[in-house]
Amino acid sequence: MTVHAEPRRETVNRLGLWLFFCSEFFLFAALFAxxxxxxxxxxxxxxxxxxxxITLVLLVSGFTAYRAEAGIRxxxxxxxxxxxxxxxxxxxxxxxxxxxxxxxxxxAPSSIFGTAFFxxxxxxASHVLSGVVAFALAYRLGLRGHFSAERHWGVEALVKYWYLxxxxxVFFFPVLYLVRA
Amino acid sequence: xERRKRESAESSRGxxxxxxxxxxxxxxxxxxxxxxxxxxSLLLLxxxxxxxxxxxxxxxxxxxxxxxxxxxx
Numbered sequence: 070m071t072v073h074a075e076p077r078r079e080t081v082n083r084l085g086l087w088l089f090f091c092s093e094f095f096l097f098a099a100l101f102a103x104x105x106x107x108x109x110x111x112x113x114x115x116x117x118x119x120x121x122x123i124t125l126v127l128l129v130s131g132f133t134a135y136r137a138e139a140g141i142r143x144x145x146x147x148x149x150x151x152x153x154x155x156x157x158x159x160x161x162x163x164x165x166x167x168x169x170x171x172x173x174x175x176x177a178p179s180s181i182f183g184t185a186f187f188x189x190x191x192x193x194a195s196h197v198l199s200g201v202v203a204f205a206l207a208y209r210l211g212l213r214g215h216f217s218a219e220r221h222w223g224v225e226a227l228v229k230y231w232y233l234x235x236x237x238x239v240f241f242f243p244v245l246y247l248v249r250a
Numbered sequence: 251x252e253r254r255k256r257e258s259a260e261s262s263r264g265x266x267x268x269x270x271x272x273x274x275x276x277x278x279x280x281x282x283x284x285x286x287x288x289x290x291s292l293l294l295l296x297x298x299x300x301x302x303x304x305x306x307x308x309x310x311x312x313x314x315x316x317x318x319x320x321x322x323x
Contacts, residue, residue, distance in 0.1 A: 083313060083314055084314065087311075087314060090309075105290075110289075110290060117280070117283075117284060121276070121277075121280050124276055125273060125276060128269060128272050128273060128276065129269070131269070131304070131308060132265060132266065132269045135262075135265050135308065136262065139258045139261060139262060142258065143255055143258045229309050229310075232304055232305075232308045232309045233309070235304055235308070236301050236304050236305060236309075239297055239300040239301050239304065240297050240301065242276075243279060243283060243293040243296065243297055244290070244293075246283070247279070247280070247282075247283025247284065247288050247293060248283070248288050248289070248290050248293055249288040249289075
């Protein structure tokens with residue numbers, strides 16, 4: 070008779086998190102498809118250098134988020150808090166970049182491309198904002214002594230969520246800023 | 251504690267390599283998109299390569315099917 074050990078709590082948590090990610094991928098895949106259904110490969114005049122800059126900012130923020138997780142994993146609270154703060158700042162820079170793009174866009178939100186552009190960047194930015202808020206909460210909890218080398222699942226999940234935001238932008242940036250007929 | 255620090259340093263180097271690869275791919279994608287041929291099929295290669303790097307190494311997808319005992323080691 071084979072006896073199977075109960076899966077650890079973290080293993081189950083990870084599976085649940087990935088199921089949530091799958092539901093998010095479906096949402097963003099629908100937006101990705103809608104962009105081409107509505108506007109084809111056409112794109113209006115967008116600020117490509119700004120798009121590149123905020124993409125790089127988001128990629129670097131993924132690394133600092135990881136450094137925060139690595140910090141708490143080895144019990145280094147100051148590294149955890151420092152990197153969390155840098156990640157929050159980079160997230161805010163990304164949001165500011167999106168804000169500039171919106172404010173200076175030379176196409177109407179009601180145009181075909183505008184509908185796709187503002188919907189995709191808007192839904193993505195709302196995820197970035199929720200990530201920044203969650204990081205800020207984690208920072209506050211970290212200041213109060215929450216999380217440790219043994220107990221940091223919340224931080225790990227948050228960092229993975231941040232990477233999900235990275236993955237989505239990796240697809241959105243080229244189709245909104247680069248692809249042309 | 252020392253072992254954790256050593257592992258953390260090694261892991262950080264790995265993540266830095268992944269970040270460097272992502273930055274290079276993004277810059278190459280930008281150059282291709284702006285200067286060369288901004289067609290979807292070509293850009294899709296860049297997108298998929300970057301997504302695979304992030305999902306595999308940064309989101310640690312393999313941890314999903316790794317046995318608990320292996321993680322303890």
